[in-house]
Amino acid sequence: MSVADARETPAPLSDVRPRLRSRLTGASRLVCCLDFDGTLAPIVDDPEAATATAANEAAVATLSAEPSVTTAVVSGRALADVRERIDGPSTYAGNHGLELEREDSVAVHPVASKRAARIEAVCTTLEDRLADVPNVRIENKRLTGTVHFRSVPEDVRPEARRRTRETVERLGGDALEVSSGKRILEIEPSIPWGKGNAVALIAADAPDDAVPIYVGDDVTDESAFETVEPEGIGVRVGGDEPSAASARLESPDAVATFLEWLGSTGVELLDSE
Numbered sequence: 001m002s003v004a005d006a007r008e009t010p011a012p013l014s015d016v017r018p019r020l021r022s023r024l025t026g027a028s029r030l031v032c033c034l035d036f037d038g039t040l041a042p043i044v045d046d047p048e049a050a051t052a053t054a055a056n057e058a059a060v061a062t063l064s065a066e067p068s069v070t071t072a073v074v075s076g077r078a079l080a081d082v083r084e085r086i087d088g089p090s091t092y093a094g095n096h097g098l099e100l101e102r103e104d105s106v107a108v109h110p111v112a113s114k115r116a117a118r119i120e121a122v123c124t125t126l127e128d129r130l131a132d133v134p135n136v137r138i139e140n141k142r143l144t145g146t147v148h149f150r151s152v153p154e155d156v157r158p159e160a161r162r163r164t165r166e167t168v169e170r171l172g173g174d175a176l177e178v179s180s181g182k183r184i185l186e187i188e189p190s191i192p193w194g195k196g197n198a199v200a201l202i203a204a205d206a207p208d209d210a211v212p213i214y215v216g217d218d219v220t221d222e223s224a225f226e227t228v229e230p231e232g233i234g235v236r237v238g239g240d241e242p243s244a245a246s247a248r249l250e251s252p253d254a255v256a257t258f259l260e261w262l263g264s265t266g267v268e269l270l271d272s273e
């Protein structure tokens with residue numbers, strides 16, 4: 001049976017809370033890793049317009065100021081982009097974990113760095129190949145690229161997706177690959193590295209008894225859920241698809257309520273024995 005086959009629909013977070021309480025009780029640290037789009041920020045048509053809800057901004061600021069919590073944002077966006085969108089954390093991962101900023105030092109996956117020129121070439125060529133596709137957007141994030149179809153008329157999307165895949169195959173060869181996200185295709189270096197690897201590096205900085213939590217809403221968040229479960233807790237936002245996360249929340253508003261709980265009750269439970 002594959003890992004994907006073993007996935008189940010996550011339970012409502014309220015059902016998982018007793019397990020979370022027991023994990024947090026007496027632990028020395030909480031490592032709280034958060035996705036951005038669809039988790040802290042509601043999904044919107046224009047990727048440039050995405051903003052964290054006010055309640056999530058406040059909750060992230062509170063958690064980030066808490067000495068017993070490591071707060072990290074782990075996004076598919078470029079590091080510099082996501083950093084501008086949410087203040088507070090000491091740690092940011094961008095481009096699905098290919099770039100990681102900890103304590104003011106940024107590490108970039110060396111193979112991804114070498115393939116940035118190919119991403120650039122693909123994005124430039126796609127500007128031309130998709131020039132006749134209404135409302136398509138190409139987001140060049142240097143280490144990866146995203147083609148946005150959310151505002152493209154539905155009948156045009158299959159052909160636009162086909163041209164995107166064909167262009168990546170032609171210019172990227174074995175060096176690049178395509179994956180799907182929410183109404184997007186992601187163009188990435190074909191290397192075994194994702195958000196889960198970045199979360200593992202972040203968690204490795206914490207003591208062994210730290211409790212890792214990851215909250216996210218999309219396919220690329222699954223590797224991060226696999227990293228934190230079952231010692232910690234993965235929380236999938238929205239939908240009821242099978243997931244490696246054990247818990248689920250409905251929306252970014254529900255995420256804010258959860259983060260507020262972590263910043264108050266959750267922190268009190270740490271070292272509370």
Ligand SMILES: O=P(O)(O)OC[C@H]1O[C@H](O[C@H]2O[C@H](CO)[C@@H](O)[C@H](O)[C@H]2O)[C@H](O)[C@@H](O)[C@@H]1O
Pocket residue numbers: 035036037038042043044045046047048050074075076077078139146148150181182183184186218220
């Ligand atoms: O890992 P994330 O922080 O969730 O980033 C994943 C992608 O998010 C963005 O695209 C998504 O959000 C947009 C704004 O709400 C929406 O228009 C788009 O349809 C979504 O797929 C971002 O633009 C991408 O670069 C990220 O890879």
